[in-house]
Amino acid sequence: MRDADRTLAKQCSLFRDLQPEALARLLEDAFVQSLPKGAVLFEQGARPQFLHVILSGRVALVGGLTQEGSVVVEFFNAGDPLIVPAVVLDLEYLLSAEVVADARILMISAALFRTQLDRELALARAATRLLSAHWRRLILQIKQLKLLAATPRLGAYLLSLARTENGRARVRLNEERRLLATRLGMTPESLSRAFARLRDHGVSAAGDWVEIEEVSRLRRYVESRPTAARRRSLAAPSAK
Amino acid sequence: MRDADRTLAKQCSLFRDLQPEALARLLEDAFVQSLPKGAVLFEQGARPQFLHVILSGRVALVGGLTQEGSVVVEFFNAGDPLIVPAVVLDLEYLLSAEVVADARILMISAALFRTQLDRELALARAATRLLSAHWRRLILQIKQLKLLAATPRLGAYLLSLARTENGRARVRLNEERRLLATRLGMTPESLSRAFARLRDHGVSAAGDWVEIEEVSRLRRYVESRPTAARRRSLAAPSAK
DNA sequence: CGGTTGTTTGAGGACGTTCAAGTACTGTGG
């Protein structure tokens, strides 16, 4: 394992607060793989053997229900581990992991990670925080799937990638449109049309790059059209 | 705080592995509220003041994107805490919590919970496991939203409630149809029609109770019709 | 018992998928 990789690992939120010796123990038998786009880290249904940590690159978590189709549930980037819940609980993966942008992957023994998690408070704490942050991402996605029609859903996704609150923003879409489409819960055709419709709201897409003319304007558009399952579910809170 | 409540609290997966004195510290200033259906524990956007633990009853986590609509993201039952991620990170709630079946709620100071989480390995471990289990539920829901049409989606939900692998099963739907509909990402009308269509597959609903004639038959139906965003997202893994 | 609220059913329409064809892009071999 190279020093550069060790430095990258140290920066991950999971490991940042570990004592040097605790980190060393975790990384003792760990190794790094350099994987090209298209590589599959593990498959849905398998039992976790490693905790994979993305040192660089981009990975899609994809999953299916039948053998038929499968969709991207979420993309993960440098610094993120895959997939803590399956490793922690030692349960079969609910998702497969596929590299979508050439990646360096740190592989840590799943069993070792579990035992260290049981011993090291700092690690358990970091895992709790990391899982908490990821939970919130999933909640957001579920809300967007249920409340937003296809076009505003794409808009919301772009907004979540934009750093600024208002003004112009450029966003890079590393992954293929085909994959992005399933992440957003639509077909590639619908995604294409959604991009076309966003043009009227100051969004221009060219290749990997998307330009948002005015972030606040796009946000206004997104918030103005819920359109999917619009009915509100709560009556006025009638405390009887 | 009554002894009966203390006993219930001790059984929660979060607290089960705690030393008695650690649990005592956590519960020192804690108290219990008995809340009727319709009560709102906290609202989206607020900062967490307590970690709420459901001792009995049922709670819906509902959220919106605009002021317009809001949907149920998930239901939680006795033993589950609400909502660990927001409390851990001390970030505003992404969801509101509404009681859907009369509940007893244990309220623990959020600040105290955070400090104990930073001190008690057993607590941090339990939190990691709990968050991991919840993560998996959300993943499942996202997959079902993206891959299943309305009717099979309801079928999959019913199957997840049925204990048995095959044979007859009875399932209780505690919550109003209106709420269940949004949990499943559809309107009440669509839910009603979905139930009607499932009748042809051995599912009969009457009031709170749903009867599945033959679980394996329903599962076969669910798995045979993906129908939403059917396109597969992955090509054959072409390692170049 | 009437009013309110929640659920079901029907008809019409919007949105997104499907299927099919056309266009742009990428890498390969001539």
Place this chain on the structure above:
DNA sequence: CCACAGTACTTGAACGTCCTCAAACAACCG
């Protein structure tokens, strides 16, 4: 360097599903 194949993305037309609106029905509660 260009022709070409392969792939991905786009665009168009038809269809189906689900949403919307409206009304009837059932259940609950004062």
